[in-house]
Amino acid sequence: MLAGKPECIATQYTSSNTHREGKTLEMDYQTPTSAEDAAGLLSKDGAHVLAGGTDLLVKLRAGMVAPKLVVDLKDVPRLRGIENDSQGWRVGAATPCAEIGEHAAFAAAWPGVVESLELIGSTQIQGRATLGGNLCNASPAADTVPALIAAGAVCEVVGVKGQREVPVEQIVTAPGQNSLARGEFVLGFRLPNPPARAGDAYLRFIPRTEMDIAVVGAGVALALDAKGVCTHARVGLGAVAPTPLLVGDGAKALIGTKVDGGALKALAAAASAACNPIDDKRGTVAYRIKVAGVLARRAAGIAYERATSRK
Amino acid sequence: MTKHHVETTVNGNEVEFLCATEQTLLDVLRDELYLTGSKEGCSSGDCGACSVMLDGRLVCACLVLGVEAQGRKVETIEGMASGDTLHPLQQTFLEHAALQCGICTPGILVAAKALLERNADPSETEVRFWLAGNLCRCTGYDKIVRAVLDTAAQMRGATSKSGKAAKKAVTEGA
Numbered sequence: 001m002l003a004g005k006p007e008c009i010a011t012q013y014t015s016s017n018t019h020r021e022g023k024t025l026e027m028d029y030q031t032p033t034s035a036e037d038a039a040g041l042l043s044k045d046g047a048h049v050l051a052g053g054t055d056l057l058v059k060l061r062a063g064m065v066a067p068k069l070v071v072d073l074k075d076v077p078r079l080r081g082i083e084n085d086s087q088g089w090r091v092g093a094a095t096p097c098a099e100i101g102e103h104a105a106f107a108a109a110w111p112g113v114v115e116s117l118e119l120i121g122s123t124q125i126q127g128r129a130t131l132g133g134n135l136c137n138a139s140p141a142a143d144t145v146p147a148l149i150a151a152g153a154v155c156e157v158v159g160v161k162g163q164r165e166v167p168v169e170q171i172v173t174a175p176g177q178n179s180l181a182r183g184e185f186v187l188g189f190r191l192p193n194p195p196a197r198a199g200d201a202y203l204r205f206i207p208r209t210e211m212d213i214a215v216v217g218a219g220v221a222l223a224l225d226a227k228g229v230c231t232h233a234r235v236g237l238g239a240v241a242p243t244p245l246l247v248g249d250g251a252k253a254l255i256g257t258k259v260d261g262g263a264l265k266a267l268a269a270a271a272s273a274a275c276n277p278i279d280d281k282r283g284t285v286a287y288r289i290k291v292a293g294v295l296a297r298r299a300a301g302i303a304y305e306r307a308t309s310r311k
Numbered sequence: 312m313t314k315h316h317v318e319t320t321v322n323g324n325e326v327e328f329l330c331a332t333e334q335t336l337l338d339v340l341r342d343e344l345y346l347t348g349s350k351e352g353c354s355s356g357d358c359g360a361c362s363v364m365l366d367g368r369l370v371c372a373c374l375v376l377g378v379e380a381q382g383r384k385v386e387t388i389e390g391m392a393s394g395d396t397l398h399p400l401q402q403t404f405l406e407h408a409a410l411q412c413g414i415c416t417p418g419i420l421v422a423a424k425a426l427l428e429r430n431a432d433p434s435e436t437e438v439r440f441w442l443a444g445n446l447c448r449c450t451g452y453d454k455i456v457r458a459v460l461d462t463a464a465q466m467r468g469a470t471s472k473s474g475k476a477a478k479k480a481v482t483e484g485a
Contacts, residue, residue: 026313027332029378050376057374058355060333070332072379098368122444123422125356127368128375210443211357 043183052128093132093186112200116147132186145244146236147202150219159184169246198223199306214239215283218295240275268293319380322390330377339377348388359445362418388417409458411449
């Protein structure tokens with residue numbers, strides 16, 4: 001929505017907002033301080049989760065959502081912060097992206113994940129936007145999702161019935177739809193400690209340098225043995241299908257190779273073959289299919305360089 | 312409609328206000344606290360005209376609920392000058408004519424100050440990327456970028472001069 005006259009906005013927001021069906025309703029706001037309370041509140045009819053707010057506030061203003069209750073998760077313990085131990089990394093789902101990017105040890109461990117979150121919106125957006133929000137908003141073009149898929153990230157999903165672990169690639173089910181049950185939310189993300197000789201990378205194509213939505217995004221994580229042979233690989237793609245994709249055939253193209261020209265060519269073919277994109281103002285079907293292969297190949301090249309330079 | 316009672320700190324002053332859930336921090340700053348320096352451009356986080364600091368983090372006030380400000384620290388353009396003394400960025404923007412219509416200027420000043428506090432010697436590329444979320448439809452950005460780089464140089468000069476002066480004083484004292 002474009003800017004209105006201030007007095008119009010004041011009028012609009014001092015009266016009750018209007019539901020699409022014509023009913024007026026009040027929007028309540030709660031800040032639960034435990035995961036149990038948060039799950040209970042989110043189970044209520046008309047409840048909507050708030051983390052960084054960079055999607056919700058735009059949808060509110062545009063009239064796309066009209067919740068009865070906004071549940072701000074930021075006071076729930078362990079929703080914010082970054083931890084590391086011998087089991088791996090844990091990133092709270094409501095940690096602002098800017099805070100994650102500033103975490104030097106995490107950025108050294110998962111540079112591709114940090115590349116993806118540093119491509120979201122502007123400096124201002126990154127000050128608020130969160131991994132949990134980027135995932136659960138379920139945009140096919142979400143930047144962090146292919147990178148998290150490549151990294152093998154697993155979500156801690158909490159609900160009234162307790163906690164379950166869900167791989168990132170199983171959360172988004174369709175544009176704007178996710179697999180969380182009513183009352184469930186993502187508490188945090190678990191990523192492994194990358195082994196020796198491992199690296200990841202994320203590349204996004206947009207027609208300009210900043211502040212745009214992915215035409216294609218590609219994340220690759222891989223690990224090499226002492227002889228430089230790829231022993232592990234995961235490939236994630238964004239904006240080329242109704243959901244972000246885990247490209248199993250892309251990983252197969254790399255594993256067992258020295259990530260040479262032939263392997264990269266096979267990876268590009270597998271990435272292109274996995275695409276099921278739409279034509280829109282950002283790119284055509286044919287263009288997205290082609291660029292997905294190119295970006296997957298280039299991201300694998302960067303991940304390989306990182307793997308070989310890491311001790 | 313039930314309103315929330317919010318206590319927060321704005322530019323170092325403790326303030327309280329009443330707001331509905333759907334009022335953004337920008338709505339509250341402008342319509343409840345009458346701090347109209349932060350501008351409304353897009354109300355969707357694209358233009359940066361409402362840039363403020365929230366607990367030391369640069370954000371768009373249009374993408375924060377007013378009620379989220381409870382117990383937090385908000386800094387706006389109104390807190391940038393010290394009394395009648397402009398912040399070096401404000402002074403240099405005037406000298407470089409780094410503004411025309413002025414709508415984007417408060418947001419750009421707040422964002423640029425946040426950059427210089429983190430990075431005293433940014434490259435032109437770093438300035439341009441940092442300010443990518445602040446749209447200006449008048450200047451073409453070049454004068455803005457030059458003003459930020461010039462301010463950074465001035466502030467580094469002032470710091471190193473005062474450092475040298477202090478060192479000299481110590482030497483002379485000895």
